[in-house]
Amino acid sequence: MKNSWKDSIYLQREELARILREPLAQLAGRCAPAWGDGEALEAILAENFSAIPHCSFLYCVGTDGVQMCNNVGQRGRAPGFLGRDRSQRPYMKEVVPAWGFLLSDAYIGQTEHRPSLTALQIVSRDSQSVGYLGANFDLRNLPVTSELYEEPGYWRQVKGDPAIRGAVFQQCRVESPMDGNIEQALSILEELLTQRGVFQCQIHFSSSQATIWTLDDPFRYRILDHEALNDPDICLIYPPRAYSPEAAIPQRDINRILQTMQALRLTDPTFYLRMASINIFNGMVSVTFSCDGSHYMSHVEFLLKDTTFWF
Template sequence: MTYSWKDSIYQQREDLAQLIREPLAQLAETCTTAWGDREQLNAALTQGFASIPHCTALYCVTTDGVQICDNIGANGLAQEHFGRDRSQRPYMKEAVPAWGFLLSDAYISLLGHRPSLTALQVVRADSDMLGYLGADFDLRGLPVTSALYEEPGYWRQIKGDAAIRGMVFQQTRIDSLMDGNLDQALSILEELLTQRGVFQCQIHFSSSQATIWTVDDPFRYRILDHETLSDPDICLVYPSSPYPQDATIPQHTIEQILATMQSLRLADPTIYLRAASINIFNGMISLTFSCDGSHYMPYDEFLLKNTSFWF
Protein backbone atom coordinates (compact mmCIF):
# COMPACT_ATOMS: atom_id res chain seq x y z
CA MET A 1 0.00 0.00 0.00
CA THR A 2 1.28 3.47 -0.88
CA TYR A 3 1.09 6.02 1.93
CA SER A 4 1.02 9.78 1.52
CA TRP A 5 2.53 11.95 4.23
CA LYS A 6 -1.00 12.74 5.44
CA ASP A 7 -1.79 9.02 5.67
CA SER A 8 1.33 8.43 7.73
CA ILE A 9 0.49 11.29 10.10
CA TYR A 10 -3.09 10.04 10.51
CA GLN A 11 -1.93 6.51 11.33
CA GLN A 12 0.70 7.75 13.77
CA ARG A 13 -1.86 9.91 15.61
CA GLU A 14 -4.40 7.08 15.69
CA ASP A 15 -1.86 4.71 17.25
CA LEU A 16 -0.89 7.25 19.91
CA ALA A 17 -4.52 8.09 20.70
CA GLN A 18 -5.36 4.41 21.15
CA LEU A 19 -2.42 4.06 23.51
CA ILE A 20 -3.16 6.98 25.83
CA ARG A 21 -6.93 7.60 25.66
CA GLU A 22 -8.00 5.02 28.26
CA PRO A 23 -5.25 5.60 30.88
CA LEU A 24 -5.72 9.36 30.57
CA ALA A 25 -9.48 9.00 31.13
CA GLN A 26 -8.87 6.85 34.20
CA LEU A 27 -6.41 9.38 35.60
CA ALA A 28 -8.89 12.19 34.97
CA GLU A 29 -11.43 10.40 37.16
CA THR A 30 -8.99 10.37 40.08
CA CYS A 31 -8.56 14.14 39.68
CA THR A 32 -12.26 14.80 40.25
CA THR A 33 -12.18 14.54 44.04
CA ALA A 34 -8.91 16.48 44.23
CA TRP A 35 -10.03 19.30 41.95
CA GLY A 36 -9.22 22.73 43.33
CA ASP A 37 -6.60 21.41 45.77
CA ARG A 38 -3.10 21.93 44.39
CA GLU A 39 -1.38 19.45 46.68
CA GLN A 40 -3.89 16.68 46.14
CA LEU A 41 -3.77 17.14 42.36
CA ASN A 42 0.02 17.01 42.44
CA ALA A 43 -0.17 13.77 44.40
CA ALA A 44 -2.74 12.20 42.04
CA LEU A 45 -0.79 13.09 38.93
CA THR A 46 2.51 11.97 40.44
CA GLN A 47 1.00 8.59 41.26
CA GLY A 48 -0.53 8.24 37.78
CA PHE A 49 2.33 9.66 35.72
CA ALA A 50 3.83 6.25 34.85
CA SER A 51 0.48 5.08 33.45
CA ILE A 52 0.64 7.55 30.53
CA PRO A 53 3.15 6.15 27.99
CA HIS A 54 5.78 8.52 26.56
CA CYS A 55 4.39 11.51 28.48
CA THR A 56 6.75 14.37 29.38
CA ALA A 57 4.42 16.41 31.61
CA LEU A 58 1.00 16.23 33.27
CA TYR A 59 -1.06 19.14 34.62
CA CYS A 60 -4.62 20.30 35.20
CA VAL A 61 -6.20 23.50 33.89
CA THR A 62 -9.55 25.20 34.31
CA THR A 63 -11.95 25.61 31.42
CA ASP A 64 -10.34 29.04 30.96
CA GLY A 65 -6.91 27.47 30.54
CA VAL A 66 -5.40 28.51 33.90
CA GLN A 67 -3.18 25.84 35.47
CA ILE A 68 -4.21 24.82 38.99
CA CYS A 69 -1.37 22.46 39.90
CA ASP A 70 2.32 22.04 39.18
CA ASN A 71 3.77 20.31 36.15
CA ILE A 72 4.43 16.66 36.94
CA GLY A 73 7.22 15.05 34.92
CA ALA A 74 9.78 12.27 35.12
CA ASN A 75 11.99 14.49 37.30
CA GLY A 76 9.23 15.43 39.74
CA LEU A 77 7.36 18.71 40.20
CA ALA A 78 7.95 21.92 38.24
CA GLN A 79 6.31 24.50 40.49
CA GLU A 80 6.88 27.47 38.18
CA HIS A 81 3.95 26.38 36.02
CA PHE A 82 1.34 26.79 38.75
CA GLY A 83 -1.06 29.58 37.79
CA ARG A 84 0.17 29.63 34.19
CA ASP A 85 -2.34 30.85 31.61
CA ARG A 86 -2.34 28.32 28.79
CA SER A 87 -5.44 29.70 27.08
CA GLN A 88 -3.49 30.98 24.07
CA ARG A 89 -1.55 27.79 23.44
CA PRO A 90 -2.51 25.97 20.20
CA TYR A 91 -4.00 22.92 21.92
CA MET A 92 -6.35 25.11 24.01
CA LYS A 93 -7.76 26.69 20.86
CA GLU A 94 -8.80 23.38 19.31
CA ALA A 95 -12.34 22.14 19.85
CA VAL A 96 -12.48 19.15 22.19
CA PRO A 97 -14.77 16.44 20.73
CA ALA A 98 -18.00 15.53 22.51
CA TRP A 99 -16.45 12.36 23.95
CA GLY A 100 -14.04 14.53 25.94
CA PHE A 101 -10.64 13.56 24.50
CA LEU A 102 -8.46 15.63 22.17
CA LEU A 103 -5.07 14.84 20.69
CA SER A 104 -3.86 18.18 19.41
CA ASP A 105 -2.07 18.96 16.21
CA ALA A 106 1.69 19.18 16.60
CA TYR A 107 3.11 22.57 17.58
CA ILE A 108 6.47 24.06 18.61
CA SER A 109 6.88 24.13 22.39
CA LEU A 110 7.59 27.42 24.16
CA LEU A 111 10.43 26.21 26.36
CA GLY A 112 12.23 23.59 24.29
CA HIS A 113 11.31 25.02 20.87
CA ARG A 114 10.73 21.45 19.73
CA PRO A 115 7.82 19.76 17.90
CA SER A 116 5.34 18.60 20.54
CA LEU A 117 1.70 17.71 20.97
CA THR A 118 -0.76 17.69 23.85
CA ALA A 119 -3.64 15.44 24.82
CA LEU A 120 -6.55 16.98 26.71
CA GLN A 121 -9.04 14.91 28.70
CA VAL A 122 -12.15 16.57 30.08
CA VAL A 123 -12.49 16.29 33.88
CA ARG A 124 -16.12 16.07 35.03
CA ALA A 125 -17.97 15.90 38.33
CA ASP A 126 -21.32 14.32 37.52
CA SER A 127 -22.58 16.45 34.60
CA ASP A 128 -20.42 19.48 35.42
CA MET A 129 -17.25 20.13 33.47
CA LEU A 130 -14.44 21.13 35.83
CA GLY A 131 -11.58 21.57 33.36
CA TYR A 132 -8.96 19.50 31.59
CA LEU A 133 -6.20 17.07 32.37
CA GLY A 134 -3.33 17.86 30.01
CA ALA A 135 -0.54 15.54 28.90
CA ASP A 136 2.40 16.86 26.88
CA PHE A 137 4.47 14.72 24.51
CA ASP A 138 7.81 15.50 22.89
CA LEU A 139 7.80 14.10 19.35
CA ARG A 140 11.37 12.91 19.86
CA GLY A 141 10.13 10.53 22.54
CA LEU A 142 7.32 8.95 20.51
CA PRO A 143 7.76 5.66 18.66
CA VAL A 144 7.17 5.72 14.91
CA THR A 145 4.45 3.17 14.20
CA SER A 146 3.30 4.19 10.73
CA ALA A 147 4.95 3.36 7.43
CA LEU A 148 7.20 6.01 5.94
CA TYR A 149 5.30 7.74 3.19
CA GLU A 150 6.38 7.62 -0.43
CA GLU A 151 6.69 10.57 -2.76
CA PRO A 152 3.71 10.63 -5.13
CA GLY A 153 4.43 9.41 -8.63
CA TYR A 154 2.24 11.90 -10.42
CA TRP A 155 3.09 15.21 -12.06
CA ARG A 156 3.27 18.14 -9.66
CA GLN A 157 3.83 21.80 -10.45
CA ILE A 158 5.07 24.23 -7.82
CA LYS A 159 5.22 27.96 -8.34
CA GLY A 160 8.35 29.81 -7.24
CA ASP A 161 9.28 33.42 -6.57
CA ALA A 162 6.47 35.74 -7.72
CA ALA A 163 8.99 38.52 -8.36
CA ILE A 164 10.84 36.33 -10.86
CA ARG A 165 7.60 35.28 -12.58
CA GLY A 166 6.57 38.92 -12.91
CA MET A 167 9.78 39.84 -14.72
CA VAL A 168 10.16 36.74 -16.87
CA PHE A 169 9.31 38.43 -20.19
CA GLN A 170 11.87 41.15 -19.53
CA GLN A 171 14.77 38.71 -19.42
CA THR A 172 16.69 36.75 -22.01
CA ARG A 173 18.81 33.69 -21.51
CA ILE A 174 22.55 34.36 -21.55
CA ASP A 175 24.71 31.41 -22.53
CA SER A 176 26.42 29.86 -19.54
CA LEU A 177 29.77 28.13 -19.74
CA MET A 178 27.93 24.81 -19.76
CA ASP A 179 25.76 25.92 -22.68
CA GLY A 180 28.84 26.31 -24.80
CA ASN A 181 29.88 22.74 -24.06
CA LEU A 182 26.52 21.11 -23.42
CA ASP A 183 26.90 18.05 -25.63
CA GLN A 184 30.08 16.96 -23.87
CA ALA A 185 28.83 17.81 -20.38
CA LEU A 186 25.66 15.75 -20.84
CA SER A 187 27.63 12.86 -22.33
CA ILE A 188 29.78 12.80 -19.20
CA LEU A 189 26.68 12.83 -16.98
CA GLU A 190 25.15 10.02 -19.05
CA GLU A 191 28.28 7.92 -18.49
CA LEU A 192 28.18 8.60 -14.75
CA LEU A 193 24.47 7.77 -14.47
CA THR A 194 24.49 4.61 -16.57
CA GLN A 195 27.94 3.15 -15.94
CA ARG A 196 29.54 4.74 -12.87
CA GLY A 197 27.12 4.31 -9.97
CA VAL A 198 25.52 7.76 -9.91
CA PHE A 199 21.84 7.44 -8.95
CA GLN A 200 20.87 11.08 -8.52
CA CYS A 201 22.04 14.08 -10.47
CA GLN A 202 21.03 17.72 -10.19
CA ILE A 203 22.05 19.78 -13.20
CA HIS A 204 22.34 23.55 -12.80
CA PHE A 205 22.52 24.76 -16.38
CA SER A 206 22.64 28.47 -15.55
CA SER A 207 25.53 28.14 -13.07
CA SER A 208 27.32 25.43 -15.07
CA GLN A 209 27.53 22.73 -12.42
CA ALA A 210 26.05 19.40 -11.44
CA THR A 211 25.63 17.77 -8.05
CA ILE A 212 25.77 13.97 -7.93
CA TRP A 213 25.19 11.15 -5.46
CA THR A 214 26.60 7.62 -5.87
CA VAL A 215 25.23 4.27 -4.69
CA ASP A 216 28.55 3.49 -3.00
CA ASP A 217 28.54 6.71 -0.96
CA PRO A 218 24.92 7.91 -0.93
CA PHE A 219 25.14 10.23 2.08
CA ARG A 220 27.64 12.63 0.49
CA TYR A 221 27.19 14.70 -2.64
CA ARG A 222 29.89 15.80 -5.03
CA ILE A 223 29.88 18.96 -7.11
CA LEU A 224 31.08 18.86 -10.70
CA ASP A 225 31.85 22.37 -11.92
CA HIS A 226 32.25 23.54 -15.51
CA GLU A 227 35.90 22.50 -15.66
CA THR A 228 35.03 19.01 -14.46
CA LEU A 229 32.14 18.68 -16.88
CA SER A 230 34.47 19.61 -19.72
CA ASP A 231 36.92 16.81 -18.97
CA PRO A 232 35.89 13.19 -19.72
CA ASP A 233 38.80 12.06 -17.53
CA ILE A 234 36.50 12.63 -14.54
CA CYS A 235 34.89 9.30 -15.43
CA LEU A 236 38.13 7.55 -14.44
CA VAL A 237 37.57 8.63 -10.83
CA TYR A 238 34.30 6.74 -10.52
CA PRO A 239 34.63 2.94 -10.82
CA SER A 240 32.44 1.02 -13.21
CA SER A 241 29.25 -0.14 -11.53
CA PRO A 242 26.40 -2.28 -12.90
CA TYR A 243 23.22 -0.31 -13.47
CA PRO A 244 20.96 -1.10 -10.48
CA GLN A 245 18.37 -3.74 -11.25
CA ASP A 246 15.83 -2.06 -8.96
CA ALA A 247 16.13 1.32 -10.68
CA THR A 248 12.79 2.64 -11.93
CA ILE A 249 14.27 4.55 -14.87
CA PRO A 250 15.52 2.13 -17.54
CA GLN A 251 19.17 2.56 -18.40
CA HIS A 252 18.52 3.07 -22.11
CA THR A 253 16.27 6.11 -21.50
CA ILE A 254 18.90 8.22 -19.71
CA GLU A 255 20.33 9.50 -22.99
CA GLN A 256 16.88 10.57 -24.23
CA ILE A 257 16.06 12.25 -20.91
CA LEU A 258 19.24 14.33 -21.04
CA ALA A 259 18.67 15.20 -24.68
CA THR A 260 15.17 16.43 -23.88
CA MET A 261 16.57 18.57 -21.09
CA GLN A 262 19.06 20.04 -23.54
CA SER A 263 16.20 20.97 -25.88
CA LEU A 264 14.32 22.66 -23.04
CA ARG A 265 17.43 24.61 -22.16
CA LEU A 266 18.04 25.96 -25.67
CA ALA A 267 14.65 26.06 -27.43
CA ASP A 268 13.41 29.45 -26.22
CA PRO A 269 15.35 32.58 -25.16
CA THR A 270 12.78 33.66 -22.55
CA ILE A 271 11.25 30.52 -21.06
CA TYR A 272 14.13 28.13 -20.61
CA LEU A 273 15.34 25.39 -18.29
CA ARG A 274 17.51 26.63 -15.43
CA ALA A 275 17.94 23.39 -13.46
CA ALA A 276 16.86 19.76 -13.60
CA SER A 277 17.35 16.54 -11.69
CA ILE A 278 17.14 12.79 -12.23
CA ASN A 279 16.70 10.09 -9.60
CA ILE A 280 16.84 6.65 -11.14
CA PHE A 281 15.27 4.90 -8.13
CA ASN A 282 12.11 6.91 -7.61
CA GLY A 283 11.83 7.45 -11.36
CA MET A 284 11.18 11.17 -11.12
CA ILE A 285 12.43 14.10 -13.15
CA SER A 286 12.39 17.66 -11.83
CA LEU A 287 12.54 20.80 -13.96
CA THR A 288 12.92 24.42 -12.88
CA PHE A 289 12.36 27.06 -15.54
CA SER A 290 13.34 30.71 -15.88
CA CYS A 291 9.93 31.71 -14.53
CA ASP A 292 10.94 29.91 -11.32
CA GLY A 293 8.22 27.32 -11.76
CA SER A 294 9.16 23.75 -10.87
CA HIS A 295 7.73 20.50 -12.22
CA TYR A 296 8.10 16.99 -10.80
CA MET A 297 6.97 14.12 -12.99
CA PRO A 298 7.61 10.46 -13.80
CA TYR A 299 10.34 9.94 -16.38
CA ASP A 300 8.01 8.25 -18.88
CA GLU A 301 5.54 11.14 -18.76
CA PHE A 302 8.43 13.56 -19.22
CA LEU A 303 9.56 11.70 -22.34
CA LEU A 304 6.08 11.96 -23.84
CA LYS A 305 6.25 15.77 -23.82
CA ASN A 306 8.06 17.53 -26.63
CA THR A 307 9.26 21.12 -26.62
CA SER A 308 6.02 22.40 -28.18
CA PHE A 309 4.19 21.26 -25.05
CA TRP A 310 6.37 23.40 -22.80
CA PHE A 311 6.49 26.51 -24.99
Protein backbone atom coordinates (compact mmCIF):
# COMPACT_ATOMS: atom_id res chain seq x y z
CA MET A 1 0.00 0.00 0.00
CA LYS A 2 1.34 3.42 -0.96
CA ASN A 3 2.00 5.96 1.77
CA SER A 4 -0.11 9.09 1.91
CA TRP A 5 1.48 12.41 2.82
CA LYS A 6 0.16 11.94 6.36
CA ASP A 7 1.76 8.49 6.53
CA SER A 8 5.08 10.00 5.38
CA ILE A 9 4.89 12.69 8.05
CA TYR A 10 4.21 10.06 10.72
CA LEU A 11 7.20 7.97 9.65
CA GLN A 12 9.44 11.04 9.54
CA ARG A 13 8.38 12.16 13.03
CA GLU A 14 8.76 8.62 14.38
CA GLU A 15 12.38 8.49 13.22
CA LEU A 16 13.16 11.97 14.60
CA ALA A 17 11.68 11.02 17.97
CA ARG A 18 13.78 7.87 17.99
CA ILE A 19 17.07 9.74 17.56
CA LEU A 20 16.21 12.61 19.92
CA ARG A 21 14.52 11.00 22.91
CA GLU A 22 17.51 9.38 24.58
CA PRO A 23 19.99 12.31 24.23
CA LEU A 24 17.40 14.77 25.58
CA ALA A 25 16.54 12.48 28.49
CA GLN A 26 20.22 12.25 29.44
CA LEU A 27 20.70 16.01 29.18
CA ALA A 28 17.57 16.63 31.28
CA GLY A 29 19.10 14.43 33.96
CA ARG A 30 22.24 16.59 33.97
CA CYS A 31 20.14 19.75 34.26
CA ALA A 32 18.09 18.57 37.24
CA PRO A 33 20.72 19.21 39.99
CA ALA A 34 21.27 22.78 38.72
CA TRP A 35 17.57 23.61 38.31
CA GLY A 36 16.88 27.19 39.35
CA ASP A 37 20.43 28.40 38.61
CA GLY A 38 20.28 30.05 35.19
CA GLU A 39 24.04 30.42 34.67
CA ALA A 40 24.70 26.82 35.67
CA LEU A 41 21.98 25.58 33.30
CA GLU A 42 23.46 27.59 30.43
CA ALA A 43 26.89 26.08 31.10
CA ILE A 44 25.43 22.55 31.07
CA LEU A 45 23.52 23.18 27.85
CA ALA A 46 26.59 24.65 26.16
CA GLU A 47 28.78 21.72 27.23
CA ASN A 48 26.30 19.15 25.91
CA PHE A 49 24.87 20.99 22.91
CA SER A 50 26.68 18.83 20.36
CA ALA A 51 25.00 15.72 21.80
CA ILE A 52 21.60 16.81 20.47
CA PRO A 53 21.64 16.15 16.70
CA HIS A 54 20.36 18.81 14.27
CA CYS A 55 19.43 21.18 17.11
CA SER A 56 19.15 24.96 16.58
CA PHE A 57 19.11 25.96 20.25
CA LEU A 58 18.36 24.65 23.75
CA TYR A 59 16.72 26.27 26.77
CA CYS A 60 15.04 25.43 30.06
CA VAL A 61 11.55 26.52 31.11
CA GLY A 62 9.62 26.16 34.32
CA THR A 63 6.25 24.46 34.55
CA ASP A 64 4.72 27.92 33.95
CA GLY A 65 6.42 28.13 30.53
CA VAL A 66 8.81 30.94 31.51
CA GLN A 67 12.47 30.50 30.57
CA MET A 68 14.87 29.92 33.42
CA CYS A 69 17.97 30.57 31.30
CA ASN A 70 18.97 32.07 27.98
CA ASN A 71 18.98 30.17 24.72
CA VAL A 72 22.13 28.20 24.02
CA GLY A 73 23.05 27.50 20.39
CA GLN A 74 25.98 26.30 18.37
CA ARG A 75 27.81 29.57 19.07
CA GLY A 76 27.08 29.40 22.77
CA ARG A 77 24.88 31.55 24.99
CA ALA A 78 22.38 33.89 23.28
CA PRO A 79 21.39 36.66 25.73
CA GLY A 80 17.97 38.28 25.94
CA PHE A 81 15.84 35.17 26.44
CA LEU A 82 15.96 34.80 30.24
CA GLY A 83 12.40 35.25 31.54
CA ARG A 84 10.80 34.82 28.13
CA ASP A 85 7.24 33.53 28.43
CA ARG A 86 6.70 30.58 26.10
CA SER A 87 3.47 29.43 27.71
CA GLN A 88 1.37 30.46 24.71
CA ARG A 89 3.54 28.85 22.07
CA PRO A 90 1.92 25.89 20.28
CA TYR A 91 4.31 23.28 21.68
CA MET A 92 3.60 24.36 25.28
CA LYS A 93 -0.10 23.76 24.74
CA GLU A 94 0.39 20.14 23.67
CA VAL A 95 0.10 17.42 26.29
CA VAL A 96 3.43 15.83 27.17
CA PRO A 97 3.01 12.01 27.18
CA ALA A 98 3.44 10.03 30.38
CA TRP A 99 6.96 8.97 29.38
CA GLY A 100 8.06 12.62 29.55
CA PHE A 101 9.05 13.32 25.93
CA LEU A 102 7.11 15.37 23.36
CA LEU A 103 7.97 16.07 19.75
CA SER A 104 5.66 18.93 18.81
CA ASP A 105 3.76 19.43 15.61
CA ALA A 106 5.55 21.73 13.18
CA TYR A 107 4.78 25.44 13.47
CA ILE A 108 6.01 28.74 12.01
CA GLY A 109 8.73 30.25 14.18
CA GLN A 110 8.32 33.76 15.60
CA THR A 111 11.80 35.07 14.80
CA GLU A 112 12.64 33.86 11.29
CA HIS A 113 9.10 32.82 10.30
CA ARG A 114 10.24 29.41 9.09
CA PRO A 115 8.75 25.96 9.72
CA SER A 116 10.14 24.65 13.00
CA LEU A 117 9.39 22.11 15.69
CA THR A 118 10.27 21.73 19.34
CA ALA A 119 11.09 18.73 21.49
CA LEU A 120 10.24 18.95 25.19
CA GLN A 121 11.71 16.65 27.82
CA ILE A 122 10.36 16.75 31.37
CA VAL A 123 12.99 17.57 34.01
CA SER A 124 12.36 15.84 37.33
CA ARG A 125 13.94 16.28 40.74
CA ASP A 126 13.03 14.23 43.80
CA SER A 127 10.40 12.45 41.67
CA GLN A 128 8.67 15.75 40.93
CA SER A 129 8.40 17.49 37.55
CA VAL A 130 10.07 20.89 37.88
CA GLY A 131 10.03 22.03 34.25
CA TYR A 132 11.12 21.20 30.74
CA LEU A 133 14.23 21.02 28.65
CA GLY A 134 13.36 22.54 25.28
CA ALA A 135 15.14 21.85 21.99
CA ASN A 136 14.28 23.86 18.90
CA PHE A 137 14.78 22.52 15.38
CA ASP A 138 14.65 24.32 12.04
CA LEU A 139 13.01 21.96 9.52
CA ARG A 140 15.68 22.98 7.00
CA ASN A 141 18.32 21.31 9.16
CA LEU A 142 16.49 18.04 9.73
CA PRO A 143 17.22 14.98 7.58
CA VAL A 144 14.42 13.48 5.52
CA THR A 145 14.28 9.80 6.39
CA SER A 146 10.94 8.77 4.88
CA GLU A 147 10.28 8.16 1.21
CA LEU A 148 8.50 10.84 -0.80
CA TYR A 149 4.82 9.97 -0.84
CA GLU A 150 2.94 9.24 -4.04
CA GLU A 151 -0.17 11.12 -5.03
CA PRO A 152 -3.20 8.90 -4.34
CA GLY A 153 -5.20 7.61 -7.29
CA TYR A 154 -8.63 7.69 -5.72
CA TRP A 155 -11.33 10.17 -6.71
CA ARG A 156 -11.10 13.53 -4.96
CA GLN A 157 -13.46 16.45 -5.27
CA VAL A 158 -12.48 19.98 -4.26
CA LYS A 159 -15.09 22.70 -3.97
CA GLY A 160 -14.13 26.11 -5.31
CA ASP A 161 -15.36 29.67 -4.86
CA PRO A 162 -18.85 29.69 -3.23
CA ALA A 163 -19.69 32.90 -5.10
CA ILE A 164 -19.18 31.14 -8.43
CA ARG A 165 -21.17 28.09 -7.35
CA GLY A 166 -24.04 30.28 -6.17
CA ALA A 167 -24.31 32.06 -9.52
CA VAL A 168 -23.87 29.03 -11.77
CA PHE A 169 -27.48 29.09 -13.04
CA GLN A 170 -27.12 32.75 -13.98
CA GLN A 171 -24.31 32.09 -16.46
CA CYS A 172 -23.99 30.49 -19.84
CA ARG A 173 -20.94 29.28 -21.69
CA VAL A 174 -19.56 31.87 -24.12
CA GLU A 175 -17.79 30.28 -27.05
CA SER A 176 -14.05 30.77 -26.80
CA PRO A 177 -11.67 30.76 -29.78
CA MET A 178 -10.63 27.23 -28.77
CA ASP A 179 -14.27 26.08 -28.81
CA GLY A 180 -14.59 27.08 -32.44
CA ASN A 181 -11.50 25.07 -33.30
CA ILE A 182 -11.63 22.42 -30.61
CA GLU A 183 -11.15 19.31 -32.74
CA GLN A 184 -7.94 20.63 -34.32
CA ALA A 185 -6.64 21.97 -31.00
CA LEU A 186 -7.15 18.62 -29.29
CA SER A 187 -5.59 16.76 -32.21
CA ILE A 188 -2.48 18.92 -31.81
CA LEU A 189 -2.38 18.18 -28.08
CA GLU A 190 -2.80 14.46 -28.77
CA GLU A 191 0.20 14.58 -31.10
CA LEU A 192 2.27 16.37 -28.46
CA LEU A 193 1.27 13.97 -25.70
CA THR A 194 1.72 10.75 -27.65
CA GLN A 195 4.54 11.55 -30.08
CA ARG A 196 6.43 14.66 -28.95
CA GLY A 197 7.48 14.07 -25.34
CA VAL A 198 4.82 16.12 -23.55
CA PHE A 199 4.00 14.35 -20.27
CA GLN A 200 1.73 16.89 -18.58
CA CYS A 201 -0.81 19.20 -20.10
CA GLN A 202 -3.25 21.71 -18.60
CA ILE A 203 -5.96 22.78 -20.99
CA HIS A 204 -7.68 26.11 -20.29
CA PHE A 205 -10.75 25.91 -22.50
CA SER A 206 -12.27 29.24 -21.45
CA SER A 207 -9.08 31.23 -22.08
CA SER A 208 -8.06 29.17 -25.13
CA GLN A 209 -4.60 28.10 -24.05
CA ALA A 210 -2.69 25.06 -22.89
CA THR A 211 0.30 24.76 -20.58
CA ILE A 212 2.64 21.86 -21.30
CA TRP A 213 5.70 20.19 -19.73
CA THR A 214 8.12 18.13 -21.83
CA LEU A 215 10.49 15.25 -21.06
CA ASP A 216 13.34 17.20 -22.66
CA ASP A 217 12.88 20.21 -20.35
CA PRO A 218 10.69 19.09 -17.44
CA PHE A 219 11.41 21.98 -15.07
CA ARG A 220 9.96 24.65 -17.36
CA TYR A 221 6.46 24.96 -18.72
CA ARG A 222 5.44 26.33 -22.09
CA ILE A 223 2.20 28.10 -22.95
CA LEU A 224 0.43 27.38 -26.21
CA ASP A 225 -2.06 30.14 -26.98
CA HIS A 226 -5.00 29.95 -29.36
CA GLU A 227 -2.82 30.76 -32.36
CA ALA A 228 -0.43 27.91 -31.57
CA LEU A 229 -3.32 25.50 -30.96
CA ASN A 230 -4.70 26.43 -34.39
CA ASP A 231 -1.45 25.69 -36.22
CA PRO A 232 -0.29 22.06 -36.61
CA ASP A 233 3.17 23.42 -37.50
CA ILE A 234 3.67 23.91 -33.75
CA CYS A 235 4.43 20.18 -33.58
CA LEU A 236 7.55 20.68 -35.69
CA ILE A 237 9.43 22.44 -32.90
CA TYR A 238 9.01 19.52 -30.48
CA PRO A 239 11.24 16.61 -31.53
CA PRO A 240 9.69 13.14 -31.89
CA ARG A 241 9.93 11.10 -28.71
CA ALA A 242 8.82 7.52 -28.12
CA TYR A 243 5.92 7.25 -25.71
CA SER A 244 7.41 6.48 -22.31
CA PRO A 245 7.06 2.85 -21.17
CA GLU A 246 6.79 4.23 -17.62
CA ALA A 247 3.58 6.11 -18.42
CA ALA A 248 0.58 5.03 -16.35
CA ILE A 249 -1.83 6.10 -19.09
CA PRO A 250 -1.72 3.85 -22.17
CA GLN A 251 -0.96 5.75 -25.35
CA ARG A 252 -4.20 4.57 -26.96
CA ASP A 253 -6.27 6.19 -24.17
CA ILE A 254 -5.05 9.75 -24.75
CA ASN A 255 -7.45 10.27 -27.66
CA ARG A 256 -10.40 8.94 -25.64
CA ILE A 257 -9.55 11.24 -22.72
CA LEU A 258 -9.40 14.30 -24.97
CA GLN A 259 -12.63 13.38 -26.72
CA THR A 260 -14.38 13.03 -23.36
CA MET A 261 -13.09 16.45 -22.36
CA GLN A 262 -14.45 17.90 -25.59
CA ALA A 263 -17.87 16.47 -24.78
CA LEU A 264 -17.75 17.87 -21.24
CA ARG A 265 -16.90 21.28 -22.67
CA LEU A 266 -19.65 21.46 -25.30
CA THR A 267 -22.59 19.30 -24.14
CA ASP A 268 -24.27 21.58 -21.58
CA PRO A 269 -24.44 25.41 -21.77
CA THR A 270 -24.62 25.85 -17.98
CA PHE A 271 -22.41 23.11 -16.54
CA TYR A 272 -19.33 22.97 -18.73
CA LEU A 273 -15.66 22.22 -18.50
CA ARG A 274 -13.42 25.23 -17.86
CA MET A 275 -10.06 23.55 -17.34
CA ALA A 276 -8.62 20.03 -17.45
CA SER A 277 -5.24 18.37 -17.01
CA ILE A 278 -3.51 15.10 -17.91
CA ASN A 279 -0.33 13.66 -16.41
CA ILE A 280 0.71 10.45 -18.12
CA PHE A 281 3.01 9.36 -15.27
CA ASN A 282 0.56 9.99 -12.43
CA GLY A 283 -2.12 8.36 -14.53
CA MET A 284 -4.41 11.12 -13.34
CA VAL A 285 -6.93 13.42 -14.95
CA SER A 286 -8.39 16.56 -13.39
CA VAL A 287 -11.43 18.53 -14.51
CA THR A 288 -12.75 21.89 -13.28
CA PHE A 289 -16.28 22.93 -14.19
CA SER A 290 -18.22 26.18 -14.47
CA CYS A 291 -19.44 25.73 -10.89
CA ASP A 292 -15.74 25.95 -9.88
CA GLY A 293 -15.74 22.38 -8.61
CA SER A 294 -12.61 20.34 -9.36
CA HIS A 295 -12.30 16.56 -9.59
CA TYR A 296 -9.11 14.48 -9.52
CA MET A 297 -9.28 10.83 -10.56
CA SER A 298 -7.48 8.05 -12.35
CA HIS A 299 -7.79 8.04 -16.12
CA VAL A 300 -9.55 4.67 -15.91
CA GLU A 301 -12.30 6.06 -13.71
CA PHE A 302 -12.57 9.17 -15.88
CA LEU A 303 -13.14 7.07 -19.00
CA LEU A 304 -15.82 5.00 -17.27
CA LYS A 305 -18.00 8.11 -16.84
CA ASP A 306 -19.99 9.49 -19.75
CA THR A 307 -21.67 12.88 -19.97
CA THR A 308 -24.85 11.62 -18.29
CA PHE A 309 -22.84 11.05 -15.12
CA TRP A 310 -21.62 14.64 -15.03
CA PHE A 311 -24.77 16.39 -16.19
